[in-house]
Amino acid sequence: MNSRRTKIGAAVAALAASAMLLAACSGGGAADSGETTGTLDFYTNKAAWEPDFDELNGASETSVDISLNTTGYSDADQYDAFIKQSFRTSKSPGLFTWQTGSSLTELVDEGLIAETTDIWSNAVDEGWVTEDLRETYTVDGKQYCVPMNIAYWVMYYNTKIFEEQGIEVPTTWEELDAAAETLKSAGITPYYQTSTLFTFQWFQQMVAGTDPELYEGLSTGEVEYTDPEIVDIMNMWLDQHEAGWFSDAGSTVDPAVGLKQGDYAMINFGSFFNGSLDGAGMVSGEDYDMFVIPKTNPDLERTPVAVESGPLCVAENAAQKALGLAYSEWWMSPEAQTAWSEARGDVAFNPKATVSDPMLDELGTTVASDDYLVYDRYYEATPTPILTVALEQFGAFIANPGDPLPFLEIIQAEADKYWADQE
Amino acid sequence: MASRGSQYQWSARGFIAPGVILVAVLLYLPLLWTTFLSFTEYNGLGDPDWIGFGNFAEMFEDPGFIVSLLNTLLWVVGTLLIPVGIGLALALLTWNLPGGVWLRVPFLIPYALSGIGVGLIWSFILSSNGALDQALGAFGIADTPRWLVDAPLNTVVMIIAAAWQGVGVNALLFTIGLNSIPKEPLEAARVDGATGGRLFTSILWPMLRPLTAVVVGLSIVASLKTFDIVLGMTKGGPGGASETLALTMYKETFVNSDYGLGSAIAVFLTIVTMIAAVLYLRQQLSKKHEF
Numbered sequence: 001m002n003s004r005r006t007k008i009g010a011a012v013a014a015l016a017a018s019a020m021l022l023a024a025c026s027g028g029g030a031a032d033s034g035e036t037t038g039t040l041d042f043y044t045n046k047a048a049w050e051p052d053f054d055e056l057n058g059a060s061e062t063s064v065d066i067s068l069n070t071t072g073y074s075d076a077d078q079y080d081a082f083i084k085q086s087f088r089t090s091k092s093p094g095l096f097t098w099q100t101g102s103s104l105t106e107l108v109d110e111g112l113i114a115e116t117t118d119i120w121s122n123a124v125d126e127g128w129v130t131e132d133l134r135e136t137y138t139v140d141g142k143q144y145c146v147p148m149n150i151a152y153w154v155m156y157y158n159t160k161i162f163e164e165q166g167i168e169v170p171t172t173w174e175e176l177d178a179a180a181e182t183l184k185s186a187g188i189t190p191y192y193q194t195s196t197l198f199t200f201q202w203f204q205q206m207v208a209g210t211d212p213e214l215y216e217g218l219s220t221g222e223v224e225y226t227d228p229e230i231v232d233i234m235n236m237w238l239d240q241h242e243a244g245w246f247s248d249a250g251s252t253v254d255p256a257v258g259l260k261q262g263d264y265a266m267i268n269f270g271s272f273f274n275g276s277l278d279g280a281g282m283v284s285g286e287d288y289d290m291f292v293i294p295k296t297n298p299d300l301e302r303t304p305v306a307v308e309s310g311p312l313c314v315a316e317n318a319a320q321k322a323l324g325l326a327y328s329e330w331w332m333s334p335e336a337q338t339a340w341s342e343a344r345g346d347v348a349f350n351p352k353a354t355v356s357d358p359m360l361d362e363l364g365t366t367v368a369s370d371d372y373l374v375y376d377r378y379y380e381a382t383p384t385p386i387l388t389v390a391l392e393q394f395g396a397f398i399a400n401p402g403d404p405l406p407f408l409e410i411i412q413a414e415a416d417k418y419w420a421d422q423e
Numbered sequence: 424m425a426s427r428g429s430q431y432q433w434s435a436r437g438f439i440a441p442g443v444i445l446v447a448v449l450l451y452l453p454l455l456w457t458t459f460l461s462f463t464e465y466n467g468l469g470d471p472d473w474i475g476f477g478n479f480a481e482m483f484e485d486p487g488f489i490v491s492l493l494n495t496l497l498w499v500v501g502t503l504l505i506p507v508g509i510g511l512a513l514a515l516l517t518w519n520l521p522g523g524v525w526l527r528v529p530f531l532i533p534y535a536l537s538g539i540g541v542g543l544i545w546s547f548i549l550s551s552n553g554a555l556d557q558a559l560g561a562f563g564i565a566d567t568p569r570w571l572v573d574a575p576l577n578t579v580v581m582i583i584a585a586a587w588q589g590v591g592v593n594a595l596l597f598t599i600g601l602n603s604i605p606k607e608p609l610e611a612a613r614v615d616g617a618t619g620g621r622l623f624t625s626i627l628w629p630m631l632r633p634l635t636a637v638v639v640g641l642s643i644v645a646s647l648k649t650f651d652i653v654l655g656m657t658k659g660g661p662g663g664a665s666e667t668l669a670l671t672m673y674k675e676t677f678v679n680s681d682y683g684l685g686s687a688i689a690v691f692l693t694i695v696t697m698i699a700a701v702l703y704l705r706q707q708l709s710k711k712h713e714f
Contacts, residue, residue, distance in 0.1 A: 396662025
């Protein structure tokens with residue numbers, strides 16, 4: 001009797017374990033509940049922004065009766081793996097943050113993302129978003145996701161250092177070079193740089209500022225990294241290194257703190273950097289300011305400005321698909337973007353939204369004019385495997401500046417492999 | 424009717440079953456799945472495409488992988504020479520010394536820290552213009568090496584950081600080994616006039632062999648899977664110059680979403696670790712103690 005009971009117990013345990021395993025491995029999602037009001041589960045890799053999303057709940061509950069239940073991940077790689085695995089379960093999220101570029105295309109190709117073409121058409125008709133931004137969210141003629149935020153990559157500078165050295169905000173590349181020379185001769189390092197992760201921005205700036213089509217060609221594989229024009233640009237970067245214009249690449253001092261204490265006078269960063277500088281105790285407009293970096297090639301008609309935009313997406317098979325899309329639709333409105341800009345202290349993609357920080361408001365208005373050409377940031381414009389190698393090689397170049405060709409050849413070898421796989 | 428012994432066996436199986444199922448589900452199934460993925464091209468979405476040994480070929484053709492492999496070998500050699508060597512020296516110097524246990528305590532405390540924590544502390548010390556550079560600057564030494572930027576110096580200083588964490592536990596293990604040596608041969612050797620180096624080479628070292636084999640074996644395995652401290656200090660950079668195999672595996676899998684290549688590196692690392700551990704331990708533990 002005991003023996004039989006033990007056998008049954010073991011069999012039940014084994015069956016339970018098998019069921020758990022099968023449940024864990026089974027794919028497919030739950031059916032869409034169809035609800036358009038309630039609490040929406042939201043996942044993001046921007047854990048630090050969780051209080052800002054919570055702050056928005058007041059506005060969204062009043063307008064569309066939806067509140068976000070936010071789960072923030074602080075490790076981007078861990079977050080990406082979680083989202084990808086969630087598509088295999090019934091827990092795919094009703095709303096989640098993602099990346100544009102090849103990462104977005106990858107999900108769309110697998111049919112995992114809900115289409116948002118109608119939301120975009122309405123927003124464009126209302127004048128809430130630009131056609132330029134719609135392009136970033138278009139795959140095979142249809143739109144997917146909505147922009148969570150937008151950031152322009154500009155030059156921040158320490159106003160006191162500029163005043164002390166009698167430097168005016170540069171409006172041409174020559175004036176920028178002259179400012180760097182003035183600073184260097186006064187014993188001040190002109191620019192911040194690092195050899196980890198954010199290694200791409202100066203390359204991006206000089207390539208797009210020289211020829212936007214050349215920059216575009218790198219992201220489509222039509223231009224090689226070993227192209228003579230790219231080599232010339234890298235050599236210009238090398239000259240600047242040899243002139244001592246960049247900070248120590250191995251320093252781990254917080255970049256905002258470094259700008260505050262005058263370790264360097266300028267830093268090329270996204271317009272979300274205001275938050276870090278405010279956090280370091282600098283006052284916007286008094287201690288620091290920003291300017292759009294002039295075009296490298298004076299013959300260009302428009303000044304290129306890199307834009308970074310992170311999407312808010314809805315999973316196609318999510319139980320909260322309708323709810324996620326309802327929130328996405330509200331998110332595009334001026335009311336939502338005003339609330340977001342207020343909560344986050346960032347520029348808004350909707351030109352009809354009110355931006356409280358005058359510096360960011362002015363930047364948004366400036367960049368929206370016909371004199372500027374907005375292009376996708378290198379981080380999103382470059383396919384991930386090429387990007388990984390390029391970030392490493394730019395980091396290696398920054399750490400040990402020298403003949404740029406070997407670095408470029410390594411990136412091009414990865415690019416050749418990637419584009420061959422796409423054929 | 425089942426015998427008493429058979430009933431006992433069935434009861435035992437019932438108790439063991441949950442453990443066996445857990446190990447199978449959490450260890451062996453992922454191992455099999457990883458091995459399968461290593462023969463596929465897979466980006467984490469949809470279904471994997473079978474490509475045979477393509478990932479393994481790509482792995483060995485990649486110069487970055489070779490750098491990673493060499494760095495890992497440097498870690499193996501470095502962690503044997505420094506934390507194991509210093510641990511043994513510390514154990515010998517404090518053995519039988521009045522208050523010796525208290526001398527070992529400061530070396531043992533860092534073992535309680537996580538690898539990432541150790542990495543953060545040491546990157547604060549060793550980064551350019553960091554604590555060490557500033558301290559050296561106070562003594563008028565301005566032209567300091569770029570500790571975490573130049574290769575292979577960055578790997579060497581990371582091994583030293585890992586040694587800072589690992590010396591204490593190695594010393595503790597060697598002390599346990601020294602304390603377990605019977606008193607009779609020691610006293611006989613001393614009566615014969617063996618002291619210092621002679622006592623160590625003829626008596627202590629041979630009698631410590633089983634424990635040394637375990638300490639060195641554990642050290643080899645730990646250094647082959649070095650990951651967290653490198654992630655915390657250099658992220659494998661600049662330009663992958665300080666990457667280890669475990670970090671390359673992580674990067675390919677979770678940064679590049681190349682689950683196939685990442686799995687191939689994981690399989691390679693597993694095989695190397697198992698071969699190293701089995702060969703070394705079999706060779707060491709099968710030796711008879713001769714003294």
